[in-house]
Amino acid sequence: MGCLENLNYEILAKNCSFKETRDIVKRMCKERYEIPPGFKIVGKGVVGIPPIHVGIREEKLVCTYTKPCHGTFVILVDSPEDIEQVRKNGKPVK
Amino acid sequence: MAEALIFIGCPQIPVQAPLVLYIADFLKDAGVTPVVAANPSAKQLVRTSDPKGYYVSEYRDLDRTVNDLADGKVSYPLIISLIHNDAGLAYTATAAAVSPASTMISVFFGEHAYDLSEEAEYPGEKIAAPMTHNTRPILANLDEVLEWAVLKI
Structure with a gap:
């Protein structure tokens, strides 16, 4: 995930199950979207168990990043381009 | 010759690498070329077990494979995924979603095999056994599913 390294990001939670990530995104963000598996964020297809939720908090993206040996991370990424794509193509979650 | 993808993640559970070689052997006998998609450590364990590439001659990076799918x-036409943790389930659910035309076989193992298999909601064949060191409990079911799958592709 080389592209992520070039961006300003923060790890909010680590070694989560996918169910837990949905709860974390819900707790942290009022503005949330459902995206399909494989949706590109920072140039990489998002890995996850549908429904995959991402959120926007203070114009930063709250999303998941899964590693085979370390489970799923919830990260906060400063990426206006990805926020634009999520708002344009994601399905709003109420 | 048809190709089948063997999809593996974290190599923490000892049965994973032997299962990859077992499945690859089965596929080659059936005239199907096995391609292994793995993270670097899992790939290295399979490569070390099969240094001359007798069973597996083609490897791919796991994340790149998800992107390319x-x-x-x-x-x-056939994806066989070995799953023993939540991340493995997430990768497999993703592969199933981005490659809906593929026949999916999920092989659940490790101590959470049954719980994980119940969480898998994507289409496909699922077999599970809570094994970590002994492959025997799953081999009969695996043979049966593979025999059916290679006829389908």
């Missing part, structure tokens, strides 16, 4: 750059 999603972009339509590659496709496989």
